[in-house]
Amino acid sequence: MAGNRSDARTAAQKLLAVADAFDGPGDGTLTLSDIAQRSGLPLSTTHRLVRDWVEWGGLDRDDDGRYRLGLRFFSLGVRAPTQRRMRAIARPFLDDLVDLTHQNVQLAVRDGLAALYLERRSAKGAVPIITEVGVRLPLHATGVGLVLLAHAPAEVFESVLAAGPRRYLPNTMTTEAELRPRLATVRSTGLATSLDEMTEHTYSVAAPVRGRSGEVVAAVSIVAHPDDRANREYPLAVRVAARGVSRALGWRG
Amino acid sequence: MAGNRSDARTAAQKLLAVADAFDGPGDGTLTLSDIAQRSGLPLSTTHRLVRDWVEWGGLDRDDDGRYRLGLRFFSLGVRAPTQRRMRAIARPFLDDLVDLTHQNVQLAVRDGLAALYLERRSAKGAVPIITEVGVRLPLHATGVGLVLLAHAPAEVFESVLAAGPRRYLPNTMTTEAELRPRLATVRSTGLATSLDEMTEHTYSVAAPVRGRSGEVVAAVSIVAHPDDRANREYPLAVRVAARGVSRALGWRG
Structure with a gap:
């Protein structure tokens, strides 16, 4: 125009x-x-x-x-009730996860074709990450984004594909053939993992947060150094934390 | 209308x-x-x-x-550059103050006739306080508010008086005769203290944060239990923290 x-x-x-x-x-x-x-x-x-x-x-x-x-x-903006309630409810769970892992912990919701970060907490010495509160990152290239995309209506995935997902790093998956089975795995395992897709030297494990009626309303992730993949505790820990937030939001699944 | x-x-x-x-x-x-x-x-x-x-x-x-x-x-809102920069710069100083005092720590700016809270960090077990990020409280009845009011243009004080400052608690000062000398003390000592004025059972010490050209752009406070007045370290500590934020903002006073 x-x-x-x-x-x-x-x-x-x-x-x-x-x-x-x-x-x-x-x-x-x-x-x-x-x-x-x-x-x-x-x-x-x-x-x-x-x-x-x-x-x-x-x-x-x-x-x-x-x-x-x-x-x-x-x-x-900071008083918008939905985001304020979600952040207030999630905060103690995120703080505990930071205390117990000494890593970065994030909370994101889907905003159209992006993951919008509502919270980001980092332990001292955790691997540097680019996200901060209010930042939007693409759904296809981040742990929380993949969780949100896996549970979004089918037309969101179609729109992501139509927009031409960007390959930020060699590891970034961008094609329908790569992404469709990956999203199915996210749904079946309750977990998304991502390694060097959006930012180099980061490993992310993310899990869905559900609202009262069971719908996925947010995602929680731990973001660590790739070497921390050897720590087999993170995938379960992030799922437990995401369940905690879900329960506090009224989920009774 | x-x-x-x-x-x-x-x-x-x-x-x-x-x-x-x-x-x-x-x-x-x-x-x-x-x-x-x-x-x-x-x-x-x-x-x-x-x-x-x-x-x-x-x-x-x-x-x-x-x-x-x-x-x-x-x-x-969370990406508004001025607030984002101020929060990002102040955050480590506020975190350190929480770590070292185990109290509540706040950062506020003046928004018209109110103090708008940009940050609030609390140690576990700190006295409960009503402020949270995005909340606005009156200038005349809080530690940070008094700092901001003391350094605001004269017409702001006139407007506060004209609006009829509310007496939230018996300790709240509301008259020009009470407030004018108090604000002069804030300016001369570089410190505002407040006891049970906005909320019961809270004691607050606040100091000004200055920007590049020396103007007061924000205020930092420690909020503790009234018994913590016995801790003579807080007034100086909050002034040092506020200076730290000022330096990081470019103040060279």
């Missing part, structure tokens, strides 16, 4: 497109013309909508005229 | 008023008519704007027809 000719979006949709512009790559700061380009809006419209966001506290303007997401998104 | 007669708000402002409705009291879920009432919009307009938010992922609809803030706010 370029310019406002034949732009059928409502005023509300245009305003939200301005916020979406900040969801892309980069350091999180954008000029007015970056925003206009990413949102497909004329500069004048963008200027007006950005002003509305700034007035509301959703965007901040830097001294050098660049814009960034503001405090209002943070304030509303 | 009631109805759409003489409602001079732009479409964008009306859309944002719908999100603001979720900033009020309650469990975070609202019916369509709650939203209409809180945002001062006709039901039909509210219905249309809520649909835009739902489509975008900003609001979720429950099975029983109630609405709540959605994943999109969380996803954008």
Whole structure:
């Protein structure tokens, strides 16, 4: 979409497109013309909508005229009830898992075609990982992502394939022939393992978290060094922790 | 504002008023008519704007027809660069303070007339506190709030007084005669202490965090049991931690 000719979006949709512009790559700061380009809006419209966001506290303007997401998104976002409840319930289980393994522990939910990280806890000295709270990573290339993908409606898998899964590292599986049996294994074993697929030198084991009615609502993982594959305790430990979170969420399976 | 007669708000402002409705009291879920009432919009307009938010992922609809803030706010909010940087930089200092004191440790910034909590870390067994990440509490009745108020522009203090500061507990100071000298003490000592003002059975010591150009950008506090006032180490420890965060933010004072 370029310019406002034949732009059928409502005023509300245009305003939200301005916020979406900040969801892309980069350091999180954008000029007015970056925003206009990413949102497909004329500069004048963008200027007006950005002003509305700034007035509301959703965007901040830097001294050098660049814009960034503001405090209002943070304030509303961290209080979003579903995520807040999930995080509050999961936190002690994640903390225990960190205490007992001295590794990284993560909690993610599916957000469209991505795994969105709600929590990440790391023991001192654990292997460095790129995830942090709020980051979205592809479903096909991470432990938690594979768990979420394995339990998503079939059309999510179709959309992932249609989008052309990226091969981040030689180990990344990207084809239907590779992924379909792998997801079946995740479903039958209750576990996804991933080695050097998204990030080098990381080994991840992930298990599903279920909600009250049995549906998979999140995934928990331990992320360790590949050498830690020799530790045969992690797969069962992450499944037990994920069950704990599920029980606390009301699962009675 | 009631109805759409003489409602001079732009479409964008009306859309944002719908999100603001979720900033009020309650469990975070609202019916369509709650939203209409809180945002001062006709039901039909509210219905249309809520649909835009739902489509975008900003609001979720429950099975029983109630609405709540959605994943999109969380996803954008936790990535807001200013808050993200501040939290990432402060985290190791806060963790160390928790490790060394076995108490609660908090980080807050000023959001208008409130202290907004960016981080809260608690040792096991620390005194229970009501704050959690994303919560806003009044400036005049908390340790971090008093630090932020002491260093805010004069008009912020005027606005706090004009709003009529609430006396939460017998100890809460609410008058200009009480607060003005107290804020001067905070500025001269680099420390705010608070005892049973917002919550019973809590003692808080807070110190300012400064940014690159010396301005106060946040406050750090230790929150402990009132008996811990006997521990004379906390005031200096919290000042040292706040200095550490300031240095890491680029302060060279």
